[in-house]
Amino acid sequence: xxxxxxxxxxxxxxxxxxxxxxxxxxxxxxxxxRLALMFxxxxxxxxxxxxxxxxxxxxxTYLATAALTYLLVPDKLYVGAxxxxxxxxxxxxxxxxxxxxLRAVSFLLKFLCCNLIAGLALGIGSLFFDxxxxxxxxxxxxxxxxxxxxxxxxxxxxxxxYAFCTRVFDKELRKLIVKRD
Numbered sequence: 015x016x017x018x019x020x021x022x023x024x025x026x027x028x029x030x031x032x033x034x035x036x037x038x039x040x041x042x043x044x045x046x047x048r049l050a051l052m053f054x055x056x057x058x059x060x061x062x063x064x065x066x067x068x069x070x071x072x073x074x075t076y077l078a079t080a081a082l083t084y085l086l087v088p089d090k091l092y093v094g095a096x097x098x099x100x101x102x103x104x105x106x107x108x109x110x111x112x113x114x115x116l117r118a119v120s121f122l123l124k125f126l127c128c129n130l131i132a133g134l135a136l137g138i139g140s141l142f143f144d145x146x147x148x149x150x151x152x153x154x155x156x157x158x159x160x161x162x163x164x165x166x167x168x169x170x171x172x173x174x175x176y177a178f179c180t181r182v183f184d185k186e187l188r189k190l191i192v193k194r195d
Contacts, residue, residue, distance in 0.1 A: 018065055018192060026192065027062045027075045034058035034079040035086065038096055042089045052092065052100050053172070055079070059104035060180050065192070072108075076101045099131050107176060121173060128169040 018026075034055040041051035058079070063072030080101060084093045110123045 022192065023062055023065055023068060023071045026065070027071045027078070030058040030061045030075045031078040031082065034075070034096075034101075035082045038079075038083045038092050039087050042087045042092045048092075052095060053175070055096060056100035056103050057176070057179055057183075059101060060107075060183065061191075063104050063108055064180070064184060064188075069108075072104060076105075098135055099128075102131070103128075103172075103176060107180065121177075124173045125169055128173065129166075132165065132169070 037051045037055040037058070041048045041055070044051070059072055059075055062068050062075050065071065080093065080097050083096060084090070087093055106124060106127050110120045110127070113123070114120050
């Protein structure tokens, strides 16, 4: 693979940051497609991250997107979701994919990491934000086992869709967007 200059990597980071902030801002304004836009914002990290020595540029993209989103987006729920899950997932995928070449093991590790992050978010939410798990037992709501099953299915779909989108980007779109020396 031919290399990309640091200036191009910085430009990719800036472009990814702008698109990520735009997706999160629009997600906070719209009543529909919020998860799809947050998913799109999480994909923006992958653009600079997958380049050779792109870990620094991916981290800069993550920090800049988080900071600008915090300043611009009125609903801080989207900022928190990006900081604690959606923005970090690109690093999780890159780490576990480089750790093992077995797709099933990599999938399992990513799936477990999603569950760990969700568990930490629930724990932190119950400590600091008075989030009560008993909300699931309110009349007219789903039972707790159904909520857990829905969350697990969502994590599986997220991991598989993210892997598919990044694979398509790397094989088809990267050569069109990123000009090599």
